[in-house]
Amino acid sequence: MSGGTTSYTVETVKTSPFDGQKPGTSGLRKAVTVFQQAHYTENFVQAGLWAGLGDKLKGSVLLVGGDGRFFCEEAAHLIIRIAAGNGVSKIVIGKKAILSTPACSHIIRKYKLSGGFLLTASHNPGGPDGDFGIKYNTDNGGPAPEGVTNKIYELTKTIKEYKIVSNLKVDIGQLGTSKFTVGGEPFVVEVIDNTADYVEFMKQIFDFPAIKTFLQTKRVLLNAMNGVTGPYLRKIFVEEMGLPSDSCLNCEILPDFGGKHPDPNLTYAKDLVDIMKAGQHDFAAAFDGDGDRNMILGHRAFFVTPCDSLAVLAANLESIPYFRQNGVKGFARSMPTSEAVDKVAQRLGKDCYQTPTGWKFFGNLMDADKISLCGEESFGTGSTHIREKDGVWAALAWLSVLASTKKTVQDVLLDHWNIYGRNFFTRYDYENVSSEAGEKLIAGLEAFIKNPNSKGTTLTAPTGQKYKVAVADNFEYTDPIDGSVSKNQGIRILFEGGSRLIFRLSGTGSSGATIRVYVEEYVKSDNPSAYEQDAQAALGPLVAIALQVSKLRELTGRDQPTVIT
Numbered sequence: 001m002s003g004g005t006t007s008y009t010v011e012t013v014k015t016s017p018f019d020g021q022k023p024g025t026s027g028l029r030k031a032v033t034v035f036q037q038a039h040y041t042e043n044f045v046q047a048g049l050w051a052g053l054g055d056k057l058k059g060s061v062l063l064v065g066g067d068g069r070f071f072c073e074e075a076a077h078l079i080i081r082i083a084a085g086n087g088v089s090k091i092v093i094g095k096k097a098i099l100s101t102p103a104c105s106h107i108i109r110k111y112k113l114s115g116g117f118l119l120t121a122s123h124n125p126g127g128p129d130g131d132f133g134i135k136y137n138t139d140n141g142g143p144a145p146e147g148v149t150n151k152i153y154e155l156t157k158t159i160k161e162y163k164i165v166s167n168l169k170v171d172i173g174q175l176g177t178s179k180f181t182v183g184g185e186p187f188v189v190e191v192i193d194n195t196a197d198y199v200e201f202m203k204q205i206f207d208f209p210a211i212k213t214f215l216q217t218k219r220v221l222l223n224a225m226n227g228v229t230g231p232y233l234r235k236i237f238v239e240e241m242g243l244p245s246d247s248c249l250n251c252e253i254l255p256d257f258g259g260k261h262p263d264p265n266l267t268y269a270k271d272l273v274d275i276m277k278a279g280q281h282d283f284a285a286a287f288d289g290d291g292d293r294n295m296i297l298g299h300r301a302f303f304v305t306p307c308d309s310l311a312v313l314a315a316n317l318e319s320i321p322y323f324r325q326n327g328v329k330g331f332a333r334s335m336p337t338s339e340a341v342d343k344v345a346q347r348l349g350k351d352c353y354q355t356p357t358g359w360k361f362f363g364n365l366m367d368a369d370k371i372s373l374c375g376e377e378s379f380g381t382g383s384t385h386i387r388e389k390d391g392v393w394a395a396l397a398w399l400s401v402l403a404s405t406k407k408t409v410q411d412v413l414l415d416h417w418n419i420y421g422r423n424f425f426t427r428y429d430y431e432n433v434s435s436e437a438g439e440k441l442i443a444g445l446e447a448f449i450k451n452p453n454s455k456g457t458t459l460t461a462p463t464g465q466k467y468k469v470a471v472a473d474n475f476e477y478t479d480p481i482d483g484s485v486s487k488n489q490g491i492r493i494l495f496e497g498g499s500r501l502i503f504r505l506s507g508t509g510s511s512g513a514t515i516r517v518y519v520e521e522y523v524k525s526d527n528p529s530a531y532e533q534d535a536q537a538a539l540g541p542l543v544a545i546a547l548q549v550s551k552l553r554e555l556t557g558r559d560q561p562t563v564i565t
Protein backbone atom coordinates (compact mmCIF):
# COMPACT_ATOMS: atom_id res chain seq x y z
CA MET A 1 0.00 0.00 0.00
CA SER A 2 1.22 3.50 -0.66
CA GLY A 3 -0.18 7.00 -0.70
CA GLY A 4 1.84 7.80 -3.82
CA THR A 5 3.94 10.88 -4.37
CA THR A 6 1.23 13.53 -4.04
CA SER A 7 2.20 16.22 -1.60
CA TYR A 8 -0.61 17.23 0.72
CA THR A 9 -1.22 20.65 2.20
CA VAL A 10 -2.34 21.41 5.72
CA GLU A 11 -5.47 23.53 6.10
CA THR A 12 -6.33 25.60 9.14
CA VAL A 13 -10.08 25.46 9.75
CA LYS A 14 -11.87 28.09 11.83
CA THR A 15 -14.11 26.67 14.54
CA SER A 16 -15.77 27.67 17.77
CA PRO A 17 -16.12 25.82 21.09
CA PHE A 18 -18.88 23.35 21.95
CA ASP A 19 -20.23 23.13 25.48
CA GLY A 20 -19.74 20.00 27.53
CA GLN A 21 -16.63 18.44 25.99
CA LYS A 22 -15.45 17.45 29.45
CA PRO A 23 -14.08 13.89 29.49
CA GLY A 24 -15.98 11.79 32.06
CA THR A 25 -14.83 8.76 34.04
CA SER A 26 -13.36 7.40 30.83
CA GLY A 27 -13.22 9.79 27.89
CA LEU A 28 -15.88 11.84 26.15
CA ARG A 29 -19.12 9.89 25.65
CA LYS A 30 -22.10 11.40 23.86
CA ALA A 31 -24.82 10.42 21.42
CA VAL A 32 -23.51 9.64 17.94
CA THR A 33 -25.53 12.58 16.61
CA VAL A 34 -23.58 14.92 18.88
CA PHE A 35 -20.24 13.67 17.50
CA GLN A 36 -21.60 13.97 13.95
CA GLN A 37 -22.05 17.75 14.23
CA ALA A 38 -19.66 19.69 12.01
CA HIS A 39 -16.38 20.40 13.87
CA TYR A 40 -17.46 18.59 17.09
CA THR A 41 -15.18 15.56 16.78
CA GLU A 42 -12.47 17.67 15.15
CA ASN A 43 -12.39 20.12 18.09
CA PHE A 44 -12.07 17.34 20.63
CA VAL A 45 -9.34 15.51 18.71
CA GLN A 46 -7.37 18.72 18.21
CA ALA A 47 -7.63 19.49 21.94
CA GLY A 48 -6.59 15.91 22.72
CA LEU A 49 -3.47 16.24 20.57
CA TRP A 50 -2.49 19.55 22.16
CA ALA A 51 -3.15 18.45 25.72
CA GLY A 52 -1.87 14.91 25.36
CA LEU A 53 1.35 15.64 23.51
CA GLY A 54 2.17 19.33 24.00
CA ASP A 55 5.54 20.10 22.47
CA LYS A 56 6.02 16.42 21.55
CA LEU A 57 3.16 16.56 19.05
CA LYS A 58 5.35 17.04 15.96
CA GLY A 59 6.92 13.75 14.97
CA SER A 60 4.81 11.70 17.40
CA VAL A 61 3.51 8.21 16.60
CA LEU A 62 -0.07 7.46 17.62
CA LEU A 63 -2.37 4.47 17.78
CA VAL A 64 -6.00 4.53 16.68
CA GLY A 65 -8.33 1.67 17.60
CA GLY A 66 -12.00 1.24 18.30
CA ASP A 67 -14.69 -1.25 19.22
CA GLY A 68 -16.34 -1.28 15.79
CA ARG A 69 -19.38 0.69 16.82
CA PHE A 70 -21.21 3.02 14.45
CA PHE A 71 -19.10 6.11 13.53
CA CYS A 72 -15.77 4.43 14.46
CA GLU A 73 -14.42 4.39 10.92
CA GLU A 74 -15.49 7.98 10.18
CA ALA A 75 -13.88 9.17 13.39
CA ALA A 76 -10.72 7.20 12.59
CA HIS A 77 -10.39 8.90 9.19
CA LEU A 78 -10.88 12.29 10.84
CA ILE A 79 -8.18 11.52 13.40
CA ILE A 80 -5.76 10.46 10.67
CA ARG A 81 -6.36 13.71 8.78
CA ILE A 82 -6.09 15.91 11.87
CA ALA A 83 -2.98 14.04 13.05
CA ALA A 84 -1.41 14.59 9.62
CA GLY A 85 -2.31 18.27 9.87
CA ASN A 86 -0.55 18.53 13.22
CA GLY A 87 2.78 17.05 12.22
CA VAL A 88 2.24 13.57 13.69
CA SER A 89 4.67 11.36 11.78
CA LYS A 90 2.85 8.04 11.95
CA ILE A 91 -0.51 6.50 12.77
CA VAL A 92 -0.75 2.82 13.67
CA ILE A 93 -4.33 1.63 13.28
CA GLY A 94 -6.19 -1.67 13.52
CA LYS A 95 -7.73 -2.98 10.29
CA LYS A 96 -11.05 -1.13 9.85
CA ALA A 97 -10.05 0.76 13.03
CA ILE A 98 -10.87 -2.28 15.14
CA LEU A 99 -8.84 -3.04 18.27
CA SER A 100 -10.08 -3.88 21.75
CA THR A 101 -9.27 -1.39 24.50
CA PRO A 102 -6.83 -3.84 26.16
CA ALA A 103 -5.18 -4.51 22.80
CA CYS A 104 -4.75 -0.74 22.30
CA SER A 105 -3.04 -0.43 25.65
CA HIS A 106 -0.74 -3.34 24.86
CA ILE A 107 0.18 -2.06 21.40
CA ILE A 108 1.01 1.44 22.69
CA ARG A 109 3.34 -0.14 25.26
CA LYS A 110 4.83 -2.81 23.01
CA TYR A 111 5.76 -0.45 20.18
CA LYS A 112 6.55 2.47 22.52
CA LEU A 113 4.06 4.77 20.80
CA SER A 114 3.45 8.34 21.95
CA GLY A 115 -0.18 7.60 22.86
CA GLY A 116 -3.43 6.96 21.08
CA PHE A 117 -7.09 7.60 20.51
CA LEU A 118 -9.54 4.87 21.56
CA LEU A 119 -12.88 5.06 19.82
CA THR A 120 -15.46 3.57 22.11
CA ALA A 121 -18.31 4.33 24.45
CA SER A 122 -17.52 1.01 26.13
CA HIS A 123 -20.67 -0.69 27.41
CA ASN A 124 -23.06 2.06 26.22
CA PRO A 125 -25.37 1.03 23.36
CA GLY A 126 -24.24 1.85 19.80
CA GLY A 127 -25.72 2.47 16.37
CA PRO A 128 -26.88 5.72 14.76
CA ASP A 129 -29.12 6.42 17.77
CA GLY A 130 -26.65 5.11 20.33
CA ASP A 131 -23.50 6.50 21.87
CA PHE A 132 -20.00 7.14 20.63
CA GLY A 133 -16.88 8.00 22.59
CA ILE A 134 -13.27 9.11 22.25
CA LYS A 135 -10.60 8.59 24.85
CA TYR A 136 -7.00 9.73 24.75
CA ASN A 137 -4.43 7.31 26.17
CA THR A 138 -0.88 8.34 27.05
CA ASP A 139 2.42 6.64 26.28
CA ASN A 140 2.10 4.25 29.23
CA GLY A 141 -0.89 2.75 27.39
CA GLY A 142 -3.36 3.96 30.00
CA PRO A 143 -6.18 6.48 30.00
CA ALA A 144 -4.95 10.06 30.28
CA PRO A 145 -4.74 11.14 33.92
CA GLU A 146 -6.94 13.95 35.23
CA GLY A 147 -4.24 16.57 34.62
CA VAL A 148 -4.48 15.81 30.89
CA THR A 149 -8.25 15.37 30.70
CA ASN A 150 -8.78 18.67 32.53
CA LYS A 151 -6.43 20.34 30.07
CA ILE A 152 -8.35 18.85 27.13
CA TYR A 153 -11.54 20.31 28.56
CA GLU A 154 -9.98 23.74 29.07
CA LEU A 155 -8.75 23.75 25.47
CA THR A 156 -12.15 22.76 24.09
CA LYS A 157 -13.61 25.85 25.78
CA THR A 158 -11.40 28.27 23.86
CA ILE A 159 -10.56 26.44 20.61
CA LYS A 160 -10.67 28.72 17.56
CA GLU A 161 -9.10 26.54 14.86
CA TYR A 162 -7.82 23.08 14.06
CA LYS A 163 -5.38 21.73 11.51
CA ILE A 164 -6.36 19.08 9.00
CA VAL A 165 -5.40 17.52 5.69
CA SER A 166 -8.93 17.10 4.47
CA ASN A 167 -8.20 15.38 1.15
CA LEU A 168 -5.99 12.64 2.65
CA LYS A 169 -7.56 9.24 1.92
CA VAL A 170 -6.23 6.01 3.43
CA ASP A 171 -7.53 2.50 2.89
CA ILE A 172 -7.79 1.18 6.45
CA GLY A 173 -9.49 -2.01 5.29
CA GLN A 174 -6.19 -3.62 4.21
CA LEU A 175 -3.11 -4.50 6.21
CA GLY A 176 0.01 -2.58 5.17
CA THR A 177 1.77 0.75 5.18
CA SER A 178 0.79 3.91 3.27
CA LYS A 179 3.28 6.74 2.90
CA PHE A 180 2.43 10.37 2.23
CA THR A 181 4.16 13.72 2.17
CA VAL A 182 2.38 16.39 4.17
CA GLY A 183 3.73 19.93 4.09
CA GLY A 184 7.07 18.52 2.94
CA GLU A 185 7.32 15.99 5.81
CA PRO A 186 6.72 12.22 5.66
CA PHE A 187 3.47 10.90 7.14
CA VAL A 188 2.86 7.16 7.45
CA VAL A 189 -0.23 5.10 8.21
CA GLU A 190 0.32 1.45 9.18
CA VAL A 191 -2.74 -0.79 9.27
CA ILE A 192 -2.16 -3.73 11.62
CA ASP A 193 -3.86 -7.03 12.36
CA ASN A 194 -6.68 -6.74 14.91
CA THR A 195 -5.73 -9.60 17.17
CA ALA A 196 -2.14 -10.80 16.51
CA ASP A 197 -0.19 -8.72 19.07
CA TYR A 198 -2.72 -9.29 21.83
CA VAL A 199 -3.06 -13.04 21.31
CA GLU A 200 0.72 -13.42 21.27
CA PHE A 201 0.91 -11.49 24.53
CA MET A 202 -1.71 -13.67 26.25
CA LYS A 203 0.36 -16.71 25.31
CA GLN A 204 3.31 -15.22 27.18
CA ILE A 205 1.23 -14.39 30.27
CA PHE A 206 -0.73 -17.63 30.67
CA ASP A 207 0.03 -21.33 30.42
CA PHE A 208 -2.06 -22.00 27.30
CA PRO A 209 -1.31 -25.77 27.20
CA ALA A 210 -2.49 -26.16 30.83
CA ILE A 211 -5.70 -24.24 30.16
CA LYS A 212 -6.25 -26.21 26.96
CA THR A 213 -5.92 -29.52 28.81
CA PHE A 214 -8.33 -28.31 31.50
CA LEU A 215 -10.87 -27.22 28.89
CA GLN A 216 -10.92 -30.66 27.25
CA THR A 217 -13.28 -31.91 29.95
CA LYS A 218 -15.27 -28.71 30.52
CA ARG A 219 -18.17 -27.01 28.81
CA VAL A 220 -17.55 -23.32 28.51
CA LEU A 221 -19.38 -20.34 27.00
CA LEU A 222 -17.84 -17.00 26.07
CA ASN A 223 -20.14 -14.19 25.05
CA ALA A 224 -18.75 -11.27 23.02
CA MET A 225 -22.14 -9.50 23.06
CA ASN A 226 -21.44 -8.48 19.43
CA GLY A 227 -18.66 -6.22 20.65
CA VAL A 228 -14.99 -6.17 19.77
CA THR A 229 -13.91 -9.34 21.61
CA GLY A 230 -15.46 -11.71 19.03
CA PRO A 231 -12.33 -12.12 16.88
CA TYR A 232 -10.12 -12.39 19.97
CA LEU A 233 -12.32 -15.11 21.47
CA ARG A 234 -12.30 -17.11 18.27
CA LYS A 235 -8.50 -16.89 17.96
CA ILE A 236 -7.79 -17.77 21.58
CA PHE A 237 -10.51 -20.19 22.53
CA VAL A 238 -11.36 -21.88 19.24
CA GLU A 239 -8.09 -21.77 17.27
CA GLU A 240 -5.60 -22.00 20.15
CA MET A 241 -7.54 -23.91 22.82
CA GLY A 242 -9.58 -26.10 20.50
CA LEU A 243 -13.04 -25.30 21.91
CA PRO A 244 -15.96 -25.95 19.56
CA SER A 245 -16.92 -22.78 17.67
CA ASP A 246 -20.35 -22.70 19.33
CA SER A 247 -18.61 -22.04 22.65
CA CYS A 248 -18.18 -18.46 21.51
CA LEU A 249 -21.45 -16.54 21.30
CA ASN A 250 -22.28 -13.30 19.49
CA CYS A 251 -18.81 -13.02 18.01
CA GLU A 252 -19.69 -10.89 15.01
CA ILE A 253 -18.83 -7.24 15.63
CA LEU A 254 -21.98 -5.24 14.88
CA PRO A 255 -22.04 -1.43 14.70
CA ASP A 256 -25.13 -1.38 16.93
CA PHE A 257 -24.25 -4.50 18.98
CA GLY A 258 -27.40 -6.09 17.60
CA GLY A 259 -29.51 -3.36 19.19
CA LYS A 260 -28.47 -4.52 22.67
CA HIS A 261 -26.62 -3.03 25.59
CA PRO A 262 -23.12 -4.57 25.44
CA ASP A 263 -22.65 -4.58 29.19
CA PRO A 264 -21.74 -7.90 30.81
CA ASN A 265 -23.93 -8.00 33.89
CA LEU A 266 -26.90 -10.00 35.12
CA THR A 267 -29.39 -7.71 33.40
CA TYR A 268 -27.86 -7.06 30.00
CA ALA A 269 -26.27 -10.51 29.66
CA LYS A 270 -29.43 -12.26 30.85
CA ASP A 271 -29.46 -14.56 27.80
CA LEU A 272 -26.17 -16.04 28.93
CA VAL A 273 -27.36 -16.28 32.54
CA ASP A 274 -30.45 -18.20 31.38
CA ILE A 275 -28.39 -20.67 29.33
CA MET A 276 -26.09 -21.20 32.31
CA LYS A 277 -29.04 -21.79 34.63
CA ALA A 278 -29.91 -24.89 32.61
CA GLY A 279 -26.79 -26.48 34.13
CA GLN A 280 -25.13 -27.76 30.95
CA HIS A 281 -21.99 -25.65 31.32
CA ASP A 282 -19.23 -25.31 33.90
CA PHE A 283 -17.99 -21.79 33.23
CA ALA A 284 -19.03 -18.70 31.30
CA ALA A 285 -17.71 -15.23 30.74
CA ALA A 286 -19.13 -12.21 28.95
CA PHE A 287 -17.40 -9.05 27.75
CA ASP A 288 -18.46 -5.51 26.95
CA GLY A 289 -18.35 -3.49 23.72
CA ASP A 290 -14.64 -2.61 23.86
CA GLY A 291 -13.48 -5.74 25.67
CA ASP A 292 -12.27 -4.31 28.95
CA ARG A 293 -15.11 -5.54 31.20
CA ASN A 294 -15.89 -9.11 32.17
CA MET A 295 -18.53 -11.10 34.00
CA ILE A 296 -17.69 -14.54 35.37
CA LEU A 297 -20.33 -17.24 35.95
CA GLY A 298 -20.01 -20.77 37.23
CA HIS A 299 -22.21 -23.86 36.90
CA ARG A 300 -25.95 -23.05 37.08
CA ALA A 301 -25.16 -19.34 36.62
CA PHE A 302 -23.33 -19.03 39.95
CA PHE A 303 -22.47 -15.32 39.84
CA VAL A 304 -19.04 -14.09 40.89
CA THR A 305 -19.28 -10.43 41.88
CA PRO A 306 -16.47 -8.39 40.33
CA CYS A 307 -15.36 -7.55 43.90
CA ASP A 308 -15.04 -11.23 44.81
CA SER A 309 -13.43 -11.95 41.45
CA LEU A 310 -10.68 -9.47 42.28
CA ALA A 311 -10.17 -10.95 45.74
CA VAL A 312 -10.08 -14.54 44.47
CA LEU A 313 -7.56 -13.69 41.78
CA ALA A 314 -5.45 -11.81 44.34
CA ALA A 315 -5.38 -14.92 46.50
CA ASN A 316 -4.48 -17.22 43.60
CA LEU A 317 -2.05 -15.27 41.43
CA GLU A 318 0.56 -18.00 41.62
CA SER A 319 -1.64 -19.98 39.19
CA ILE A 320 -0.49 -17.59 36.46
CA PRO A 321 3.06 -17.73 35.01
CA TYR A 322 3.23 -13.92 34.58
CA PHE A 323 2.98 -13.44 38.35
CA ARG A 324 5.25 -16.36 39.17
CA GLN A 325 7.89 -14.66 37.03
CA ASN A 326 7.31 -11.04 38.03
CA GLY A 327 6.29 -11.48 41.66
CA VAL A 328 3.26 -9.90 43.28
CA LYS A 329 3.39 -6.35 44.63
CA GLY A 330 0.30 -4.75 46.17
CA PHE A 331 -3.31 -4.57 45.06
CA ALA A 332 -5.73 -1.72 44.40
CA ARG A 333 -9.47 -1.26 44.10
CA SER A 334 -11.74 1.66 43.39
CA MET A 335 -13.40 3.09 46.50
CA PRO A 336 -16.91 1.66 45.87
CA THR A 337 -15.44 -1.81 45.23
CA SER A 338 -15.92 -4.08 48.26
CA GLU A 339 -13.17 -4.58 50.79
CA ALA A 340 -12.84 -8.29 49.95
CA VAL A 341 -9.45 -7.74 48.30
CA ASP A 342 -8.23 -5.76 51.32
CA LYS A 343 -8.64 -8.88 53.41
CA VAL A 344 -6.48 -10.89 51.01
CA ALA A 345 -3.85 -8.14 51.03
CA GLN A 346 -3.83 -8.09 54.81
CA ARG A 347 -3.30 -11.83 55.05
CA LEU A 348 -0.56 -11.81 52.42
CA GLY A 349 1.13 -8.77 53.97
CA LYS A 350 0.68 -6.64 50.84
CA ASP A 351 -0.42 -3.04 50.43
CA CYS A 352 -3.93 -2.37 49.18
CA TYR A 353 -4.77 1.05 47.71
CA GLN A 354 -8.21 2.60 47.45
CA THR A 355 -8.63 4.96 44.48
CA PRO A 356 -11.55 6.93 43.02
CA THR A 357 -13.68 5.26 40.34
CA GLY A 358 -11.87 5.28 36.99
CA TRP A 359 -9.13 3.04 35.72
CA LYS A 360 -6.93 6.09 35.12
CA PHE A 361 -6.27 6.28 38.87
CA PHE A 362 -4.46 2.92 38.84
CA GLY A 363 -1.90 4.05 36.25
CA ASN A 364 0.51 5.83 38.59
CA LEU A 365 0.44 2.96 41.09
CA MET A 366 1.27 0.47 38.36
CA ASP A 367 3.97 2.62 36.81
CA ALA A 368 5.56 3.07 40.25
CA ASP A 369 5.51 -0.71 40.76
CA LYS A 370 3.28 -0.43 43.83
CA ILE A 371 0.62 -2.86 42.62
CA SER A 372 0.32 -5.97 40.46
CA LEU A 373 -3.45 -6.44 40.33
CA CYS A 374 -6.39 -4.07 40.52
CA GLY A 375 -10.07 -4.04 39.88
CA GLU A 376 -13.42 -2.34 40.17
CA GLU A 377 -16.94 -3.35 41.03
CA SER A 378 -17.94 -2.18 37.55
CA PHE A 379 -16.81 -5.51 36.07
CA GLY A 380 -13.21 -4.41 35.53
CA THR A 381 -10.23 -6.55 36.43
CA GLY A 382 -6.65 -6.15 35.29
CA SER A 383 -2.97 -6.18 36.04
CA THR A 384 0.31 -4.52 35.22
CA HIS A 385 0.52 -6.38 31.92
CA ILE A 386 -1.22 -3.33 30.41
CA ARG A 387 -2.75 -0.09 31.71
CA GLU A 388 -6.42 -0.83 30.98
CA LYS A 389 -8.73 -3.38 32.50
CA ASP A 390 -8.87 -6.52 30.42
CA GLY A 391 -11.90 -8.76 29.95
CA VAL A 392 -10.34 -11.65 28.02
CA TRP A 393 -7.35 -11.61 30.38
CA ALA A 394 -9.75 -11.95 33.33
CA ALA A 395 -11.43 -15.00 31.77
CA LEU A 396 -8.02 -16.58 31.15
CA ALA A 397 -6.98 -15.74 34.72
CA TRP A 398 -10.09 -17.46 36.08
CA LEU A 399 -9.52 -20.51 33.88
CA SER A 400 -5.94 -20.63 35.19
CA VAL A 401 -7.23 -20.65 38.78
CA LEU A 402 -9.76 -23.37 37.99
CA ALA A 403 -7.17 -25.45 36.12
CA SER A 404 -4.70 -25.23 38.98
CA THR A 405 -7.10 -25.66 41.92
CA LYS A 406 -9.21 -28.28 40.08
CA LYS A 407 -12.28 -26.82 41.80
CA THR A 408 -15.57 -25.51 40.49
CA VAL A 409 -16.21 -21.77 40.47
CA GLN A 410 -18.62 -22.13 43.37
CA ASP A 411 -16.17 -24.16 45.45
CA VAL A 412 -13.42 -21.63 44.82
CA LEU A 413 -15.72 -18.95 46.25
CA LEU A 414 -16.93 -21.06 49.19
CA ASP A 415 -13.34 -21.87 50.14
CA HIS A 416 -12.43 -18.21 49.81
CA TRP A 417 -15.27 -17.06 52.10
CA ASN A 418 -14.34 -19.80 54.52
CA ILE A 419 -10.92 -18.19 54.93
CA TYR A 420 -11.67 -14.48 54.54
CA GLY A 421 -15.36 -14.09 55.33
CA ARG A 422 -17.72 -12.68 52.74
CA ASN A 423 -18.21 -9.09 51.67
CA PHE A 424 -21.75 -9.17 50.34
CA PHE A 425 -21.99 -6.54 47.65
CA THR A 426 -24.60 -5.15 45.33
CA ARG A 427 -24.95 -2.07 43.17
CA TYR A 428 -28.26 -0.46 42.26
CA ASP A 429 -28.22 1.74 39.16
CA TYR A 430 -30.94 4.28 38.41
CA GLU A 431 -30.28 5.21 34.80
CA ASN A 432 -31.53 8.30 32.97
CA VAL A 433 -32.74 10.12 36.04
CA SER A 434 -32.99 13.90 35.56
CA SER A 435 -29.75 15.75 36.33
CA GLU A 436 -31.71 17.85 38.80
CA ALA A 437 -32.89 14.82 40.80
CA GLY A 438 -29.33 13.42 40.79
CA GLU A 439 -27.90 16.68 42.08
CA LYS A 440 -30.59 17.00 44.76
CA LEU A 441 -29.89 13.49 45.98
CA ILE A 442 -26.17 14.23 46.34
CA ALA A 443 -26.93 17.59 47.99
CA GLY A 444 -29.17 15.85 50.55
CA LEU A 445 -26.45 13.32 51.32
CA GLU A 446 -23.89 16.14 51.58
CA ALA A 447 -26.10 17.67 54.25
CA PHE A 448 -26.22 14.31 56.05
CA ILE A 449 -22.44 13.87 56.09
CA LYS A 450 -21.85 17.48 57.15
CA ASN A 451 -24.28 17.20 60.05
CA PRO A 452 -22.07 16.68 63.13
CA ASN A 453 -24.74 14.42 64.64
CA SER A 454 -24.57 11.91 61.78
CA LYS A 455 -21.43 10.24 63.07
CA GLY A 456 -22.43 7.84 65.81
CA THR A 457 -26.08 7.86 64.82
CA THR A 458 -27.85 4.52 64.42
CA LEU A 459 -29.86 3.85 61.27
CA THR A 460 -32.58 1.23 61.52
CA ALA A 461 -33.93 -0.86 58.64
CA PRO A 462 -37.71 -1.42 58.36
CA THR A 463 -36.96 -5.03 59.32
CA GLY A 464 -35.25 -3.88 62.53
CA GLN A 465 -31.52 -4.32 61.82
CA LYS A 466 -29.42 -1.50 63.21
CA TYR A 467 -26.27 0.05 61.77
CA LYS A 468 -24.17 2.62 63.62
CA VAL A 469 -22.44 5.26 61.47
CA ALA A 470 -18.67 5.26 62.02
CA VAL A 471 -17.63 7.64 59.22
CA ALA A 472 -19.64 9.80 56.81
CA ASP A 473 -17.75 11.80 54.19
CA ASN A 474 -17.22 12.59 50.53
CA PHE A 475 -14.24 10.52 49.35
CA GLU A 476 -11.09 12.46 48.55
CA TYR A 477 -7.98 10.87 47.08
CA THR A 478 -4.41 12.06 47.18
CA ASP A 479 -2.37 10.19 44.61
CA PRO A 480 0.56 8.71 46.56
CA ILE A 481 2.86 9.07 43.55
CA ASP A 482 2.28 12.58 42.19
CA GLY A 483 0.39 14.13 45.11
CA SER A 484 -2.54 15.22 42.94
CA VAL A 485 -5.82 15.54 44.83
CA SER A 486 -9.22 14.39 43.53
CA LYS A 487 -12.15 15.62 45.61
CA ASN A 488 -15.84 14.69 45.75
CA GLN A 489 -15.40 11.13 44.52
CA GLY A 490 -18.50 9.70 46.20
CA ILE A 491 -20.51 9.93 49.41
CA ARG A 492 -19.48 7.28 51.92
CA ILE A 493 -21.47 6.16 54.94
CA LEU A 494 -19.30 3.62 56.72
CA PHE A 495 -20.79 1.61 59.57
CA GLU A 496 -19.20 -0.05 62.55
CA GLY A 497 -18.44 -3.68 61.68
CA GLY A 498 -17.40 -2.97 58.08
CA SER A 499 -20.70 -2.43 56.25
CA ARG A 500 -20.75 0.47 53.79
CA LEU A 501 -23.11 2.57 51.69
CA ILE A 502 -21.68 4.59 48.81
CA PHE A 503 -23.52 6.99 46.51
CA ARG A 504 -22.19 8.52 43.28
CA LEU A 505 -23.37 9.93 40.02
CA SER A 506 -21.95 7.96 37.10
CA GLY A 507 -19.35 9.70 34.95
CA THR A 508 -19.95 7.54 31.88
CA GLY A 509 -23.55 8.28 30.96
CA SER A 510 -24.24 10.40 27.91
CA SER A 511 -27.37 12.23 29.06
CA GLY A 512 -29.22 13.01 32.30
CA ALA A 513 -27.85 11.33 35.40
CA THR A 514 -27.26 7.77 36.51
CA ILE A 515 -27.34 7.32 40.27
CA ARG A 516 -25.24 4.48 41.60
CA VAL A 517 -25.88 3.07 45.06
CA TYR A 518 -23.28 0.61 46.33
CA VAL A 519 -24.17 -1.59 49.29
CA GLU A 520 -21.75 -3.81 51.20
CA GLU A 521 -22.05 -5.94 54.29
CA TYR A 522 -19.28 -8.02 55.80
CA VAL A 523 -19.92 -11.43 57.35
CA LYS A 524 -17.08 -13.16 59.17
CA SER A 525 -15.70 -16.53 58.09
CA ASP A 526 -16.89 -18.25 61.27
CA ASN A 527 -20.50 -17.98 60.13
CA PRO A 528 -21.06 -20.27 57.09
CA SER A 529 -24.84 -20.21 57.32
CA ALA A 530 -24.69 -16.42 56.99
CA TYR A 531 -22.18 -16.24 54.17
CA GLU A 532 -23.90 -18.90 52.09
CA GLN A 533 -27.11 -16.80 51.93
CA ASP A 534 -28.42 -15.21 48.77
CA ALA A 535 -26.72 -11.81 48.37
CA GLN A 536 -29.86 -9.80 47.67
CA ALA A 537 -31.57 -11.30 50.74
CA ALA A 538 -28.54 -10.60 52.93
CA LEU A 539 -28.33 -7.00 51.75
CA GLY A 540 -32.06 -6.19 51.89
CA PRO A 541 -31.96 -4.26 55.19
CA LEU A 542 -29.00 -2.12 54.14
CA VAL A 543 -30.56 -1.42 50.75
CA ALA A 544 -33.67 -0.18 52.57
CA ILE A 545 -31.52 2.13 54.70
CA ALA A 546 -29.77 3.42 51.58
CA LEU A 547 -33.10 4.34 50.01
CA GLN A 548 -34.28 5.97 53.23
CA VAL A 549 -31.21 8.04 53.94
CA SER A 550 -30.88 9.25 50.33
CA LYS A 551 -34.63 9.83 49.81
CA LEU A 552 -34.04 8.22 46.45
CA ARG A 553 -37.63 7.21 45.76
CA GLU A 554 -39.03 10.60 46.69
CA LEU A 555 -36.47 12.52 44.63
CA THR A 556 -36.47 10.36 41.51
CA GLY A 557 -39.96 8.89 41.51
CA ARG A 558 -38.29 5.53 40.82
CA ASP A 559 -39.51 2.48 42.65
CA GLN A 560 -37.04 0.06 41.14
CA PRO A 561 -33.47 0.41 39.89
CA THR A 562 -32.76 -0.02 36.18
CA VAL A 563 -30.02 -2.53 36.85
CA ILE A 564 -29.01 -4.53 39.91
CA THR A 565 -25.59 -6.14 39.94
Ligand code: G16
Pocket: 025, 026, 121, 122, 123, 288, 292, 293, 334, 357, 358, 359, 360, 376, 378, 380, 505, 506, 507, 508, 509, 516
Ligand atom coordinates in the same frame (compact mmCIF):
# COMPACT_ATOMS: atom_id res chain seq x y z
C1 G16 B 1 -15.38 3.17 32.96
C2 G16 B 1 -14.11 3.34 33.72
C3 G16 B 1 -14.15 2.54 34.98
C4 G16 B 1 -15.38 2.89 35.79
C5 G16 B 1 -16.61 2.69 34.95
C6 G16 B 1 -17.87 3.15 35.64
O1 G16 B 1 -15.49 1.87 32.50
O2 G16 B 1 -13.00 2.94 32.95
O3 G16 B 1 -12.98 2.80 35.69
O4 G16 B 1 -15.46 2.11 36.93
O5 G16 B 1 -16.49 3.45 33.78
O6 G16 B 1 -17.81 4.51 35.83
P1 G16 B 1 -19.08 5.33 36.30
O7 G16 B 1 -19.52 4.68 37.57
O8 G16 B 1 -18.56 6.72 36.48
O9 G16 B 1 -20.13 5.20 35.23
P2 G16 B 1 -15.79 1.57 30.97
O10 G16 B 1 -15.81 0.09 30.85
O11 G16 B 1 -17.11 2.24 30.72
O12 G16 B 1 -14.67 2.24 30.22
